[in-house]
Amino acid sequence: MKSLARSPHFLFAALLLLQQSLHAQDKNYARKIVDTLASPAMHGRGYVMKGDKIAADFIAAEFKKLGLKPLRENGGWFQYFSFPINTFPGNMTLQVQSKGRKKPDPLQPGEEFILRSNSPSIKGTYQVIRADKQAVATESGWQSFREKDLRKKFVYVDTAGISDKKQLRLLEDFVKYPRDVKGFIIPVRPSPIALEEGHNCSRMLPLDLAQVQSTVPVIEISAPADSVTHITINAQAKYIKSYKSQNVLGYIPGSQYPDSFIVFTAHYDHLGHFGKTAYFPGANDNASGVAMMLNLAAHYMKPENKPKCSIAFLAFGAEEVGLLGSRFFTEFPQITLKNIRFLVNMDILGTGDEGITVVNATLFSSEFKEMQRLNAQGSYLPQVKSRGKAWISDHHFFTEKGVPCFYIYTLGGIKAYHDVCDRSQTLPLTKFDEIFLLLRDFTAVIDNR
Ligand SMILES: [Zn+2]
Numbered sequence: 001m002k003s004l005a006r007s008p009h010f011l012f013a014a015l016l017l018l019q020q021s022l023h024a025q026d027k028n029y030a031r032k033i034v035d036t037l038a039s040p041a042m043h044g045r046g047y048v049m050k051g052d053k054i055a056a057d058f059i060a061a062e063f064k065k066l067g068l069k070p071l072r073e074n075g076g077w078f079q080y081f082s083f084p085i086n087t088f089p090g091n092m093t094l095q096v097q098s099k100g101r102k103k104p105d106p107l108q109p110g111e112e113f114i115l116r117s118n119s120p121s122i123k124g125t126y127q128v129i130r131a132d133k134q135a136v137a138t139e140s141g142w143q144s145f146r147e148k149d150l151r152k153k154f155v156y157v158d159t160a161g162i163s164d165k166k167q168l169r170l171l172e173d174f175v176k177y178p179r180d181v182k183g184f185i186i187p188v189r190p191s192p193i194a195l196e197e198g199h200n201c202s203r204m205l206p207l208d209l210a211q212v213q214s215t216v217p218v219i220e221i222s223a224p225a226d227s228v229t230h231i232t233i234n235a236q237a238k239y240i241k242s243y244k245s246q247n248v249l250g251y252i253p254g255s256q257y258p259d260s261f262i263v264f265t266a267h268y269d270h271l272g273h274f275g276k277t278a279y280f281p282g283a284n285d286n287a288s289g290v291a292m293m294l295n296l297a298a299h300y301m302k303p304e305n306k307p308k309c310s311i312a313f314l315a316f317g318a319e320e321v322g323l324l325g326s327r328f329f330t331e332f333p334q335i336t337l338k339n340i341r342f343l344v345n346m347d348i349l350g351t352g353d354e355g356i357t358v359v360n361a362t363l364f365s366s367e368f369k370e371m372q373r374l375n376a377q378g379s380y381l382p383q384v385k386s387r388g389k390a391w392i393s394d395h396h397f398f399t400e401k402g403v404p405c406f407y408i409y410t411l412g413g414i415k416a417y418h419d420v421c422d423r424s425q426t427l428p429l430t431k432f433d434e435i436f437l438l439l440r441d442f443t444a445v446i447d448n449r
Helices: 003-008 008-037 040-046 051-066 139-146 165-176 207-211 282-300 322-329 365-378 396-400 432-447
Strands: 078-087 094-097 105-107 111-115 122-131 151-158 181-187 190-196 201-202 218-221 230-236 238-252 257-267 309-316 342-347 356-359 384-387 405-410
Touching: 003 051, 003 432, 008 040, 008 230, 008 282, 040 051, 040 396, 051 201, 051 238, 051 282, 051 365, 051 405, 078 207, 078 322, 094 218, 111 432, 181 405, 257 282, 257 322, 282 309, 282 322, 282 342, 282 432, 309 342, 309 432, 322 396, 342 396, 365 405, 365 432
Parallel strands: 122 151, 151 181, 181 218, 257 309, 257 342, 342 405, 356 384
Antiparallel strands: 078 238, 094 105, 094 230, 111 218, 122 230, 190 201, 238 309, 356 405
């Protein structure tokens, strides 16, 4: 070794390797994390086939491998909490019979159709009646529509071309407060990227509706349904009254101020399965944030990067169900909330071509200015954009409890979101390294305060 080390070639190679490990290694680790969390084995990190638990076990194992300590005094990685949830673990088939077609056309679950997350099981062949602009054009017309016997029929609700707010409201309320109707079909808002030629991805609403099961199924379909006369559906829903999920909590003790905390949070859960075969990979939302969190943990575990304050890494569950994991944590915090110097929540960090948005920037303007200064100094991202308060991710309940915090998400690049197209293979991690460096610089400022 000694003689080799004297060779200039060896030195050069060693330097090159070191440089690579400083810049490229992080991204490789990140890619591995995103690949794993978004893989079929994680079942979309939801509540079918214990996807959430498999993901939580994986993250806890990574925490352990990196050398973090469990945050809980009992020495466990997990903080458990329970909630009711509607799931789609089984059959999920839909055929639509359109006028002029000899046979019904099968639609692909997740791509061409989706069920609203609170939908009950439904099986059978049903006639489809249309409720559109014409149906609400006059009061008497709407009244006679509502007098129809729809108990064994699906209603295709199409609000296209309606500008009158009152008329729009009639149709919206009809779906919102269903009565004497078998089910609804509504046009989906397709996500802007196509899985492959001719296939769109249907967007799933957040699961906050899914804590209660509705009595009436709502099918969202991406193909035009104007000429659909009948549907044949076999969709199996399973309502779980009390599902036990968990947060995964680790930390690195500070060398000088172990009672003061800098906190990184990212939710690891996603939307789970839609039927037996389709699942939501959630690569950008939010395997990318977990990948950043684990990279930061790896960085601060190195002896040369040891922080003065403690750094906590909180991987929250059930964010998609309505910020349940982070809410539970703020109700039963394992850190005295007053001792948090600053918290950064990371949710959707997979692109960054157009920079990042910082939620709560207007609330914590001096920290935001600092972040902008650090970004300019390192020439990391094209922009660090300011946004005010927003109840959209896990920072929310911390904000409400007076914890200084930001929520950061990337801008630009691919737009797959809450659909089966949010896959690791198409997630670019464009500015992953730059965001990592910005967070590192920002942490140093807080740590040295
Ligand atoms: Zn998310």
